[in-house]
Amino acid sequence: MTTTLLPPVERPTAPPARRRRNPRDRRSTPLTVLLWLCAAYFLLPLVWLVIASTKDNADLFSTFGLWFGERFSLWDNLVSVFTNRDGIYGRWALNTVFYALASGGGAALLSTMAGYAFAKYRFPGSRALFSVTLGAIMIPLTALALPTYLLFNTFGITDTPWAVILPSLVSPFGVYLMRVYAADAVPDSLIEAARVDGAGEFRIFWQVSLRLLGPGVVTVFLFALVATWNNYFLPLIMLNRSELYPLTVGLAQQQLASAQGGGGSQALFSTVITGSLVSIVPLVVAFLFLQRYWQSGLAAGSVKQ
Amino acid sequence: MKKAPRTALAMATSAAILGMTLAGCSSGGGEDDTAGSEPVSQADIDEALQTPTELTFWTWVPDIEDEVALFEAAYPAIDVTVENVGQGLDHYQKVRTALEAGDGAPDVIQVEYQYIPSFTLTDSLLDLTPYGAADISGDYVDWAWNQVSSDEGIWAIPQDIGPMGNLYRSDIMAQAGVTEPPATYADYATAAEQVRSATGSYISNLPSNDPAQVTGLLWQAGVRPWSWDGDQTVSIDVNSPEAQEVMTYWQDLIDRDLVGTDADFNDAFYQGLSTGTYAGWLTAAWGPIFLQGTAEATSGQWSAAPLPQWEEGQEVSGNWGGSTDAVLSTTENPIAAAALAQFINHDPESTALFANQQFLFPASTELLADESFTGSEVAFFGGQKVNELFAGIAETVDTDFTWLPFMEFVYSSFNETVGTAIGDRGDLVGALDDWQAQIVRYAEDQGFTVE
Missing domain, CATH: 3.40.190.10 (Periplasmic binding protein-like II)
Structure with missing residues (x-):
């Protein structure tokens, strides 16, 4: 989802001493052009998606992709998105929200606790454990999907929501981020003071440290939320019942049904495209409102203070 | 159905599938199942079809629930759960993963003609001969039947052809x-x-x-x-x-x-x-x-x-394309599963529904000769009787x-x-x-x- 990260808004903070110099003079034309190109590169697919959602199947293949077709069919498409197969799209959307919130919340909590422990406690094996955690960042979830499936199958929890949520609770990157964040955000002296006042370690974590870790927690939550929202391979492997699918798998299934030809195929192109548009709207909205958390999360640990 | 255009994912998953095929191959070993081809008696079949049974059917055919409903109406004791786990390679990968895992596999699956041997290689398909499949061999276009059967047995029932x-x-x-x-x-x-x-x-x-x-x-x-x-x-x-x-x-x-x-x-x-x-x-x-x-x-x-x-x-x-329904050899209800695979692809009402509602081009010779199917004039083709033309072509496909x-x-x-x-x-x-x-x-x- 990094594609929707917009370039940071430029706020000219012209220092008073340089007032005579117009900040405009410092603009670099090649850089501006380059940034515009980058913006276009990231935004064009989105523009295409919005425009394509207003076309029916016939217009989709006979008119120019980046301009509107002869008929405006957005409403018809939306209706077909929510009525195809008895409105199973709505079910998929609810599943996605549920999986993403549960995974995001769980991952944020676990990462915060682990990261805080790594940052603030010295215990035997902490370095080794942290190295393992760092190494785990390198292993994509996709590579673990099949072994995880076999493991889960032994416990009989494949084809249940647990199969999607449990693996998503583990976020090595979140642990790393929270360790870096906790190291800076929670002063050791504050913990010492709390201990002197007689607070137990759990109480210190819940009532003192967690408050200070707020922005970091939200960042990890968002990362995990988006990762689960966009996760395709894990639910594809784990789930068999359509009514448990998240949007990613459901839409891919609809898309395949139209893209394979063969008997019984349905031309659902405009339905799938409009469904994709609807599926990213919540994420785009979340990004616009929560931008500052992303930036603070990305900047955490970048400067040694 | 024709095979999916390959995406990077499909390439990656097919590698995984092959790994699994081979694992199955090495552990499967012999293919000597001749003991299983004793015909099952009609009394056993009748009894099994009246015993409350739950079947799982993995297929990607849209609205196949309608044909399954006809089966359930004919055999009210049997309850079929239809699950769409993906299409083409995704589907096969899930079937193989479930077979590999030992349980969770369905009873009946959709298979395209060209992938039947990859399942018989691992002894994953049930020979339908003892369950009456041999009796209906003449009811499908011969080259399609040749593709679902071998000297060792009958592995699937043809559904549609291309x-x-x-x-x-x-x-x-x-x-x-x-x-x-x-x-x-x-x-x-x-x-x-x-x-x-x-x-x-x-x-x-x-x-x-x-x-x-x-x-x-x-x-x-x-x-x-x-x-x-x-x-x-x-x-x-x-x-x-x-x-x-x-x-x-x-x-x-x-x-x-x-x-x-x-x-x-x-x-x-x-x-x-x-x-x-x-x-x-x-x-x-x-x-x-x-x-x-x-x-x-x-x-x-x-x-x-x-x-x-x-x-x-x-x-x-x-x-080019078409698919079949096969019964996995791991099924606990072989009689009911075989009955489902045969019923939906043999019962005249069911095959007609496939042809006229889902537009699957039928493999059934009876339907290919049926005026109500071949006679329809298609406006998209200027009123041409397209089904009649292709029904004629179906006779001319080389059989071996x-x-x-x-x-x-x-x-x-x-x-x-x-x-x-x-x-x-x-x-x-x-x-x-x-x-x-x-x-x-x-x-x-x-x-x-x-x-």
């Missing part, structure tokens, strides 16, 4: 002075030149990513590119003189820029069909309905005809075409060799040699004896 024909834009052809559909490939080349010079359109598209279509065209030309003895011996001959002849023909059309070479089932391809960049499509019996959904704006301008022939006066076609137990690899290897050569407008005959070499090397690596 005998190939030629769909073309009669308006563009007429503009180029071509009033009759080309009867031979020589005529087809001449027509291609006229169409190109008069209208700028390609006569059709030879896709760079569709091994199934090219295999169908080879099938029509009498090429037998491979065979398998059901055990450990395969023969591979994809660069035979006959295959080279077919490829030399297409090479000529490609070199003269008379056919398109776009990947099919994606944007450029759909645009080509709906804007007249292609004046035709050598496709299968499911093509006419598919085309209506994607090229609506050209309704009424299309016509259907048999494929051009290699020799004047011949009537031969190949097959078979498949290898590792078609996933054969198809992905096609895309790397011949497919790439088509897309690059390169050397097709040379690419056939590469394809041959890759398949032989793979087969040997997997422990097959290559003859």
Whole structure:
């Protein structure tokens, strides 16, 4: 989802001493052009998606992709998105929200606790454990999907929501981020003071440290939320019942049904495209409102203070 | 159904599938199941069908619940859960993963013809002979039946087929002075030149990513590119003189820029069909309905005809797509599962529903001869009786075409060799040699004896 990260808004903070110099003079034309190109590169697919959602199947293949077709069919498409197969799209959307919130919340909590422990406690094996955690960042979830499936199958929890949520609770990157964040955000002296006042370690974590870790927690939550929202391979492997699918798998299934030809195929192109548009709207909205958390999360640990 | 255009994911998953096939292969060992082919008595069948039973059926066919409902109405004790776990390679991967895991596998699955051997190799399919399947062998077009059965048993019941024909834009052809559909490939080349010079359109598209279509065209030309003895011996001959002849023909059309070479089932391809960049499509019996959904704006301008022939006066076609229903050997309710696979593909009401509601082109000979199916006049094709035409073509498909137990690899290897050569407008005959070499090397690596 990094594609929707917009370039940071430029706020000219012209220092008073340089007032005579117009900040405009410092603009670099090649850089501006380059940034515009980058913006276009990231935004064009989105523009295409919005425009394509207003076309029916016939217009989709006979008119120019980046301009509107002869008929405006957005409403018809939306209706077909929510009525195809008895409105199973709505079910998929609810599943996605549920999986993403549960995974995001769980991952944020676990990462915060682990990261805080790594940052603030010295215990035997902490370095080794942290190295393992760092190494785990390198292993994509996709590579673990099949072994995880076999493991889960032994416990009989494949084809249940647990199969999607449990693996998503583990976020090595979140642990790393929270360790870096906790190291800076929670002063050791504050913990010492709390201990002197007689607070137990759990109480210190819940009532003192967690408050200070707020922005970091939200960042990890968002990362995990988006990762689960966009996760395709894990639910594809784990789930068999359509009514448990998240949007990613459901839409891919609809898309395949139209893209394979063969008997019984349905031309659902405009339905799938409009469904994709609807599926990213919540994420785009979340990004616009929560931008500052992303930036603070990305900047955490970048400067040694 | 035709095989999915391969995406990066499909490539990755097919590697995983093959890994699993091989794991199954090495652990499966012998295939001596002759003890199981004792006919099951009618009393046992009746009893099983009246015992409350739950079946799981993995299929991607839309609205197949309607046919399953007919089955449940006929056998109220049996409750079938239909699950769509994906289509094509995704589906097979999930079936194999579940088989590998030991439980969670369904009772009945949808399988395309070309992938049946990859499941019989691992002894994963139930021989349906003892459950009455032999009695209905004459009710399906013979070449389709040959593909679901072998000397060892009957592995699946045919559902739909895809005998190939030629769909073309009669308006563009007429503009180029071509009033009759080309009867031979020589005529087809001449027509291609006229169409190109008069209208700028390609006569059709030879896709760079569709091994199934090219295999169908080879099938029509009498090429037998491979065979398998059901055990450990395969023969591979994809660069035979006959295959080279077919490829030399297409090479000529490609070199003269008379056919398109776009990947099919994606944007450029759909645009080509709906804007007249292609004046035709050598496709299968499911093509006419598919085309209506994607090229609506050209309704009424299309016509259907048999494929051009290699020799004047011949009537031969190949097959592209179609699928079957098979019972997994791990099922705990073999009688009920076999009854489901047979009922939905044999009961006249059910097969008619498949043909007229889901537009699956039937494999049932009774339905192919039924006036209510063949008689329908399709407005998209200017009122032509398209079903009647393809029902006739279904009779002309060569009967002894078979498949290898590792078609996933054969198809992905096609895309790397011949497919790439088509897309690059390169050397097709040379690419056939590469394809041959890759398949032989793979087969040997997997422990097959290559003859």
